[in-house]
Amino acid sequence: MLGRLNHVGIATPSIARSIETYKTLLGADVIGVPFDLPAQGVKVCFIDAPNTQIELIEPYDDASPIAGFLKKNPAGGQHHVCFEVPDIHAAVADMKAKGATILGEPRTGAHGTPIVFVHPRDMGGVLVELMETPQEGAH
Amino acid sequence: MLGRLNHVGIATPSIARSIETYKTLLGADVIGVPFDLPAQGVKVCFIDAPNTQIELIEPYDDASPIAGFLKKNPAGGQHHVCFEVPDIHAAVADMKAKGATILGEPRTGAHGTPIVFVHPRDMGGVLVELMETPQEGAH
Numbered sequence: 001m002l003g004r005l006n007h008v009g010i011a012t013p014s015i016a017r018s019i020e021t022y023k024t025l026l027g028a029d030v031i032g033v034p035f036d037l038p039a040q041g042v043k044v045c046f047i048d049a050p051n052t053q054i055e056l057i058e059p060y061d062d063a064s065p066i067a068g069f070l071k072k073n074p075a076g077g078q079h080h081v082c083f084e085v086p087d088i089h090a091a092v093a094d095m096k097a098k099g100a101t102i103l104g105e106p107r108t109g110a111h112g113t114p115i116v117f118v119h120p121r122d123m124g125g126v127l128v129e130l131m132e133t134p135q136e137g138a139h
Numbered sequence: 140m141l142g143r144l145n146h147v148g149i150a151t152p153s154i155a156r157s158i159e160t161y162k163t164l165l166g167a168d169v170i171g172v173p174f175d176l177p178a179q180g181v182k183v184c185f186i187d188a189p190n191t192q193i194e195l196i197e198p199y200d201d202a203s204p205i206a207g208f209l210k211k212n213p214a215g216g217q218h219h220v221c222f223e224v225p226d227i228h229a230a231v232a233d234m235k236a237k238g239a240t241i242l243g244e245p246r247t248g249a250h251g252t253p254i255v256f257v258h259p260r261d262m263g264g265v266l267v268e269l270m271e272t273p274q275e276g277a278h
Contacts, residue, residue: 002167005188008147008220010265018263025239025261026222028141049144049222051190075264078217081147083165083188100164122164124157125214126149 003083006111006131007046007053011066012076015045015058022047022054034058037110041065044110055082055110080117082129088114091130095122106132142222145250145270146185146192150205151215154184154197161186161193173197176249180204183249194221194249219256221268227253230269234261 012018015034022028030048034056037044041064047054057079059067069079085091088106096102101119109115113132120127151157154173161167169187173195176183180203186193196218198206208218224230227245235241240258248254252271259266 002161002165002169002186002188002193005144005147005191005193008144008217010263012263021261021263022141025234025237025257026141026267030141047141049141052144054141054144054220073264075260077259077264078147078220081193081217095164098164118164120216121214122160124149124151124160125212125216128165 003085003130004133005052006082006084006129007055008078009055009057009080009082009127009129010076011057011069011073011079013058013070013074015043015056018056018076019045019047028054036060039107040109046110080127080129082115082131084133085130086133088116088130088132092116095130142224142269143272144191145221145223146194147217148194148196148219148221148266148268149215150196150208150212150218152197152209152213154182154195157195157215158184158186167193175199178246179248185249219266219268221254221270223272224269225272227255227269227271231255234269 028047032046034045041060043058045056092102100122103117106114106116109131111134113134115129115131118128167186171185173184180199182197184195231241239261242256245253245255248270250273252273254268254270257267
């Protein structure tokens with residue numbers, strides 16, 4: 001079964017400005033506190049929709065993995081989609097067995113559970129994050 | 140309140156190939172029958188996640204509005220995100236009053252309810268579709 005869409009990752013040059021946009025134009029009112037993920041080179045902020053989340057991602061520094069994306073898309077844009085999987089190691093093994101390229105080893109993501117990214121060339125040009133489903137009650 | 144994320148729109152040169160990818164690599168098993176929307180210049184197919192949908196979009200012909208997107212992204216890629224609104228005309232009036240550019244007039248979307256697109260320059264580089272919430276039981 002396709003996993004739950006945990007979030008859509010949206011790169012932005014300014015989380016603060018994007019928050020204003022989502023508030024003003026789309027009426028977003030459940031907005032997390034932005035926080036840094038220096039190990040991943042990004043600052044992130046989650047905006048809740050009733051059924052999923054938008055993850056705003058801003059570069060932490062010039063070495064950020066999304067710096068290149070923003071160079072190509074200075075205004076920002078859709079960066080990745082994240083599907084939940086019950087077990088990240090099983091998911092990685094399964095995808096590798098099917099010939100997909102997994103970018104790096106599982107690491108702790110913005111929701112505190114292990115994540116990996118799948119190479120866009122395996123997924124029709126879409127950068128796909130797999131994230132181990134957070135436990136009930138956690139985000 | 141930010142509306143429900145109805146779907147993530149993903150452009151692809153081949154819906155058939157993308158269906159195979161989502162089935163094989165991500166285990167998707169609730170996959171609609173692809174259908175044509177000639178008025179919008181696209182063929183579409185919905186894949187269900189437990190909480191939202193992926194909308195695969197393939198050009199209907201060379202004049203398709205997504206032909207240009209695929210020229211820039213031949214493998215495909217994330218094209219838009221679609222949020223539900225209770226009333227499309229109220230949403231359009233509200234966004235226009237706040238200075239946003241709405242692309243065209245409301246028209247019937249893939250789920251049979253009225254939709255519009257908001258210019259990406261108003262939404263941090265993200266093409267946002269607004270879709271009137273389908274009635275209970277409809278998709």
